[in-house]
Amino acid sequence: MFVDVDTYQLIDHPNNYYCVAFAIARLRARMGWEDGAPAEKLYAKIAEHYDAYSGPYGFADETNGEGRFDRYSVLLAGEIAQRFTETGGKPPAQVLAWLRKSADVMMMRLDAQGRGFEYGRSIGPYGETAIIEVLTAAAVLDLLTPAEKDLAYAYSARAAQRYVEFWQDPRTGSVNLWDGGRRTDDYRGKFRILGENLSLAHQYAYTSAHWARMGYAGKAPAADWAKGLAALPRRQVTWFARGPYDRLLVSVRDGERMVSLPVINGGPSQHMHNPYFPIPFSPGMLEASPDGMAPFLTPRLTLGDGSLLMPLAYAKDVKVEAKGARTTVSWRQDELDLMGKNAPVADRRVSVVTTYVLEPGRITRTDVYTPGKDVSVKDIELQFGAFSTGARQAGGVTTFADGAVRRFAVEGLKACEAGAAGEDKEYRAATGPMASKVVCRGAPAAGAPFKITWRIDYR
Secondary structure, three states, X not given: OOEOOOOOOEOOOOOOHHHHHHHHHHHHHHOOOOOOHHHHHHHHHXXXXXXXXXXXXOOOOOOOOOOOOOHHHHHHHHHHHHHHHHOOOOOOHHHHHHHHHHHHHHHOOOOOOOOOOOOOOOOOHHHHHHHHHHXXXXXXXXXXXXXXXXXXXXXXXXXXXXXXXXXXXOOOOEEOOOOOOOOOOHHHOHHHXXXXXXXXXXXXHHHHHHHHHHHHOOOOOOOOHHHHHHHOOOEEXXXXXXXXXXXEEEEEEEOOEEEEEEEOOOOOOOOOOHHHOOOOEEOOOEOOOOOOOOOEOOOEEEEOOOOEEEOOOOOEEEEEEEEOOEEEEEEEEOOEEEOOOOOOOEEOOEEEEEEEEEEOOEEEEEEEEEEOOOXXXXXXXXXXXXOOEOOEEEOOEEEXXXXXXXXXXXXXXXXXXXXXXXXXXXXXXXXXXXXEEEEEEEOOOOOOOEEEEEEEEEO
C-alpha cells in the first residue's frame, strides 16, 4: 500500500505514484468494482500538488516542494491524460494545459537516432518511451499541429527501431539495461527484468495502436523526416518553479545535437547522484552515471574539518540571457550542499556564483567561490567522463583523438590526469561505458575568493 485510504496521502513514495494510484482507481471504477469517488479524490491530490509546487508552470515536482523535476515531472501529464482516455473519459482542461507544456519539452528532444530524455533517474529506454507517451497523448487529444504530429510519429517509429536494434539483446530476447557496461539506478535493478520487458512492450504497443487509429497504420515516416528537426526552436527555457530557490531546464539545439542544462536538484535520495547535477547533458556526448556519485563537471570541496560540499541544490536568482547563438545562464548559491546525507543539508560556510555559456560547439562553466571567515578549503576535485577516445593530457587541457568531445580544459585546479575509464562503474552510463575519464584536483589559496573554469569543445 502506498496511499493512505483515509487521507489519500502518499506513503513514502515520490509524487508520480499518485498517477499509479489514480490509474488503478479509474480502472476499478470502469470495471464496476467501486464508484468514481476514489479516482476523483486522487486526481484532486494530483492537481493540488501541481498547483502547490509548480503553479503556473504546470509540471510535477517529484518531492513535496523541494524542487526535483525530472523525466517523471514531464511524463506525468501524458500518463494522466492516457488514464482518462483508456477509461473512456476526457481529460480536464487543466490536464490538457499541462500536457501541452510537456509536449513542448519533448518536441525539443526529438532525435534523428531515436535517443530520449537525458537526465535524472530511470532513463535509458524509458527516456525514449517517455517522449513517445507524451507526444502520443498530445496527438490523440489534438494538441499538436499537423507538422508536429508527423514529427512525433516519425520519432516514435525511429525509437521503436532503436528499441529492437539497441536495447534488446538478441542472445536473450530481453531488454538489456544492465550488461555490457550499461548501468541503471537500483530501482530498475536486474531483479525487475521481467517487469521491464512487459512494461516497455506495453508502452510501444498501446502508443502504436493510438497512431494506427489516427491514420498512421503502415505509414512509413518520410525518408527525410529528420530534416524537420531543423524547424524546431533553437533555444527553450522551461521554468518548473520559482521562489526561495529556482528550478528550470534550458535546452539548446546545436545543429542535430541537443544540449540541456537542468537546474532541478532538490529533495532526498537523489541530490548526491550526478544525473541530477546542474551540468550539461547531451545524448551520446554528455551523460551521467545512474546512481553515480563522482563529481562530474561539478567541483567537490573538502574543507579543513573533512566536510564535503558541492554546489547542487540551492540555486537562486537564475538568469537566462540570449544573444544570437549564445545562451548565458547564471545563478548564485548562498549555501552549498553538505554531502553524506540522504537529503540536502544547507551549509553556509562557502557561497558561489555560477555562470554557464552555451554556444555552438562549446560549453563553458565558471564558478566563483567565496569561503567564509576562517573557512579552509584543503582540496577540490572535479571529474569528467567522455565517450571520446585517445585522451592526451597537457597541463589542464585534455584533447581527444576521436569522438564528439574534442577538448576539455580546466583552469583554477592544479593538476588533471586523463586516462581510459576501463571497468570503473562510476563511468558507466545508461547507454553503455564511457571511454575516457579526467580527474582534476587542487587546493585554492587560503583566505580569498577563488575561480574554477572548465570548457568543453565538441563537434
